[in-house]
Amino acid sequence: MIELHELTKRYGDTLAVDRLSFQVPRGQVTGFLGPNGAGKSTTMRMILGLDRPTAGRVTLDGRHYGELNEPLRYIGALLEAKAVHPGRTAYDHLLWLAQSNRLPRTRVDEVLEAVGLTSVARKRARGFSLGMGQRLGIASALLGDPEILMFDEPVNGLDPEGILWIRNLMKGLAAAGRTVFVSSHLMSEMALTAEHLVVIGRGRLLADLSMAEFIKQNSRSAVRIRTPQPEQLLDALRTAGLRADPGPDGTYEVEDGDLASLGDLAAEHRITLHELSPQQASLEEAFMQMTADSVQYHAGDGRPAVAAAPEPAWGSSWQARGTTNGKQKEN
Incomplete structure (x- = not known):
């Protein structure tokens, strides 16, 4: 189990992590979410002892990382896939890690086979693609x-087969009773992998709850209805004190509606239904809703930026100053 208690980190005047407290238990995949600049990477580095907290503490099964004599036997982490000497082969990189933690040489071959790198074990890391680097990091x-086990953006550079493989790997590790903590910006992938979520924004804890509860609390629910008798449906809903908003393709959505009650209402008024389905927001929509006030960098509206034409400097030779071939120099 990973436990954080009032963990705080300052870089000068910048408060990167602000009194962060939560637990990452065994037996489930816990997702770690937050906008860019939220403090996720800093938190993960402090868990591994790579950054020293300004205040607070973090423990791994009750001990600080620095107290572990052979840390690879207790925690394995992928924070930066390219943190490999480019001149070393995949095999030699893993071998020196194994020897530094008194692990048997046979373990190197086992993990190379597990991640699918046996055929390139003797190739130097400088020639590895991003996906191969990810596999070596794993x-x-x-x-x-x-x-x-702790993973930061584990599916970066992986093809669809590799993404499915790492997803099943993390789920399998959790099912075996291990602690699995994973950070990712790919909401669709996180929704398929994580059972529990820890969400931070501007270094502070925003949520610590199950995936289902997170989506439920940060989105609206509705029931979609499709019928060839829209006027009768709207009358029946109005009589029952319910409101339906027009949806896509001739459907109607009843906010916070109950499937069973709406089905009974339609049957009572002999209304034919072609669709009666619950509509729930995605993890991405719920995440955007929760972190809207914690985003550090806001992009524009998606339209291409067009620079305004420079105004001429009347009475002076504008193009002659600081320009080359009619283009202004960049300072």
């Missing part, structure tokens, strides 16, 4: 067969 995390 092999490093698995090397000590640890009880705690």
